[in-house]
Amino acid sequence: MPNEPDFNFTPASQRPAELTGITFWFHFWQGRLILGDGPTSVPQQRLPGSDDAHAHYIGRLGEFDCLALALTEAPPDSWQAVPLRQGMMGLPPELAAAAGRAAQVVEWDRSHRFCGACGHPTERKPHEYCRVCMACGQSAYPRISPAMMALVVRGRELLLARSPNFPPGRYSALAGFVEPGESLEQCVAREVQEEVGLKIKQLRYFGSQPWPFPHSLMLAFTAEYDSGDITPQPGEIEDARWFDIDALPELPPPFSISGRLIAATIARLRQSDNPEPA
Ligand SMILES: [Zn+2]
Structure with a gap:
């Protein structure tokens, strides 16, 4: 069974002439993922009520x-x-990654059956994720919305905030969508300024994670505090505070890049508390 830890998912869009003997079929029904019992139970055959021509x-x-x-x-x-x-x-991480890609492709296909410019039906191009309008030629690709996440650090403290829709007690790093014409660096500076009223410096890239709810790509950074007092943005930020790394609130799960960003930063700060002897 495909649950070994080194089971990598490699995205590709070109269907081979013949499918492998075991094939994973990620089905969706009304936006929900179809699973059987057990953690790796993605169907290995096409289910009734689906059409291979639309796979x-x-x-x-x-x-x-x-x-x-x-x-x-x-x-x-x-x-x-x-x-x-x-x-x-x-799901195991690699199956989860495949499910996330599957969800975004199916959602793109579902929501671009008609041209957004002229309303004419579109057709799928055979070799790429592209739907083309037969009347005006407009192309529609899967939408990907870059969003940045910033964990601001001040000494041994992390700036963590709550959005009103978080589970009770949960705090996380700041996050927001990139706007047209904006660099990632500008976006991080703007979001931190808007959401908590602080200036930052020493922005450092951490990593990225596709976040298919419905089509974000999260780009995570750490930054050092520069100046200002915490002023939570009304409606967006319910609470924001400095937390010492030894007195942290409930944090996001490791499944999300926010969880990994915070955990890695805590580890780095602890390391600098206790540097290895030279
Ligand atoms: Zn059109």
């Missing part, structure tokens, strides 16, 4: 092909339709 090749999980498609009727009783985030959190 999208999404890549390879180890040596096995992966496809994504939408059901046109409710799944059979032995399968369940679960919210994408819940389904992904229960």
Whole structure:
């Protein structure tokens, strides 16, 4: 079974002439992911109520092909339709990555059947994720919305904030979407200024994570505090504070890049508290 830790997912969009003997079919029904019982139970055959002609090749999980498609009727009783985030959190990371890509491709296909400029039906181009308007030629690719995340550090303290829609007690790094014409560096500076009223310096890239709810790409940074007093943005930030790394609130799970960003920064600060002898 494909649950070894080195089971890599490699995105690809070109369907091979023949599919591998084991193929993972990521089905969606009304935006929900179809899973069976157990943590790796992505269907390995196409389910009734789906059409192979509308399946999208999404890549390879180890040596096995992966496809994504939408059901046109409710799944059979032995399968369940679960919210994408819940389904992904229960899957091994590589299957979760494939499920996230599958969800975005199926959602792009569903929401671009008609041209956004002239309303004419579109058609799928065979070799890429592109739907083209047969009347005016406009192309529609899957939308990807870059969003930045910033963890601001001051000595041994982290700036963590709560958005009103977080679970009770949970705090995280600041985050916001990139605006047209804005660099990532400008976006981070603007978001931190808007959300908590602080100036930052020494921006440092941490890493990225596709976040398919519905189509974000999270880019995570750390930054050093420069100046200003915390002033939470009304409506956006319920609370924001400096937390010592030894007195932290509830944090995001390691499934998310916010969780990994915070954990890695805490480890780095502890390391600098206790440097290895030279
Ligand atoms: Zn058109």
